[in-house]
Amino acid sequence: MKLEVGEVVSLLGPSGCGKTTLLKLASGIEKLQKGEIKLNDEIVSSYNFHLNSNKRDIGYVFQDCALFPHLTVLQNIFFGIKKNEIEKRSKQIQNLMYEIDISNLANNYPHELSGGQQQLVALVRAMASDPKIIFLDEPYSNLDSRLKEKIRDQMLHILREHKISALLVTHDPEEAMFMSDKIGVLNNGSIEQFGSPIDLYLRPKSAFIAEFFGEINILEGIVQEGSVSTVLGNFNCSQRFNNKKVKIVIRDEAIKLFSATKINLNIKDKTNFIKSSYFGYVMEARLLAGSSLVHLSLKVDESNFHIHARIPGLNFFKVNEKVIVKTDPTQIFIFEQ
Numbered sequence: 001m002k003l004e005v006g007e008v009v010s011l012l013g014p015s016g017c018g019k020t021t022l023l024k025l026a027s028g029i030e031k032l033q034k035g036e037i038k039l040n041d042e043i044v045s046s047y048n049f050h051l052n053s054n055k056r057d058i059g060y061v062f063q064d065c066a067l068f069p070h071l072t073v074l075q076n077i078f079f080g081i082k083k084n085e086i087e088k089r090s091k092q093i094q095n096l097m098y099e100i101d102i103s104n105l106a107n108n109y110p111h112e113l114s115g116g117q118q119q120l121v122a123l124v125r126a127m128a129s130d131p132k133i134i135f136l137d138e139p140y141s142n143l144d145s146r147l148k149e150k151i152r153d154q155m156l157h158i159l160r161e162h163k164i165s166a167l168l169v170t171h172d173p174e175e176a177m178f179m180s181d182k183i184g185v186l187n188n189g190s191i192e193q194f195g196s197p198i199d200l201y202l203r204p205k206s207a208f209i210a211e212f213f214g215e216i217n218i219l220e221g222i223v224q225e226g227s228v229s230t231v232l233g234n235f236n237c238s239q240r241f242n243n244k245k246v247k248i249v250i251r252d253e254a255i256k257l258f259s260a261t262k263i264n265l266n267i268k269d270k271t272n273f274i275k276s277s278y279f280g281y282v283m284e285a286r287l288l289a290g291s292s293l294v295h296l297s298l299k300v301d302e303s304n305f306h307i308h309a310r311i312p313g314l315n316f317f318k319v320n321e322k323v324i325v326k327t328d329p330t331q332i333f334i335f336e337q
Helices: 019-027 073-078 083-099 115-127 145-161 173-179 197-202 207-212 267-275
Strands: 008-012 037-039 042-046 058-061 133-137 165-170 182-187 190-195 216-222 227-230 233-236 245-251 255-259 278-288 291-300 303-312 322-327 332-336
Touching (some): 019 165, 058 115, 073 115, 083 115, 145 173, 165 173, 173 197, 182 197, 190 197, 190 207, 207 332, 227 245, 255 291, 255 303, 291 322
Parallel strands (some): 008 165, 008 182, 133 165
Antiparallel strands (some): 037 042, 182 190, 227 233, 245 332, 255 322, 278 322
16 A cells, blocks of 8 residues: 555544554554555665654644643644744644634643544644654544534645645545545455545445445345346346356445336336336335435345335335336446355
């Protein structure tokens, strides 16, 4: 994995997969036992070399902010700056504080600040020494959802404006996609896939990656002559899967629903549309922010299959209503079991 100058890269993965450990290794807080870590093409960690963290020119924003409770905001920000550099850095720090709207909090103590204000102070402190790179260890995890959106938007604006490279640890895929130029997904201590947000979303290399970027439906089948048959139709796949059992991952938003009685097509098109369709029955629907989650029952050969569909806006389907079910092939992924 490589982080370029000015890029924001996220390490995404479930709890315990090694995200924070990787951050601590890169920052020099912990020692490396295997492999190499380079900063500006110079080795800073290997199995037989370790450059101390205070010599790596890295800013670190911890999950709990780690502000000193007995120091004011201004004292916290200037804490790690050498005395001979205080005057040099003072103007830039004052501009940063003004830009993030915390200049009026300079003489406050951490316990007098909100969680969001503490995170912004921690960011300014990390930037105060003009580091080459900033590490962000789940900095928004203790904030409520509305404040989280506001603070991360401010952070991203500051990082972009000052062209600062950043490595962000998160378990939230939406956060990673919003903040990042590239994302590395960790699974059991290894980076399973690294690339742009759109690459990971549209071209996941495994079911694990696909599932991490949204709710999914999982079907199974055996490939015959480059095709696998499911309750939602036949899907083409690679010939290398022939005669093998596969897992078909279908995103909730890949399921498209149409009223079986209100299709606005001419008679011929309507007949063809219905012939190539599958039918389901609405079990229930739940309104989410900007979309609705619909629970469906598909009856095939006297068996019921339960799947989910996420549709934009409000749900207008009624419980037990018969609906036509279509799928978007760009949101369907097939992996060998």
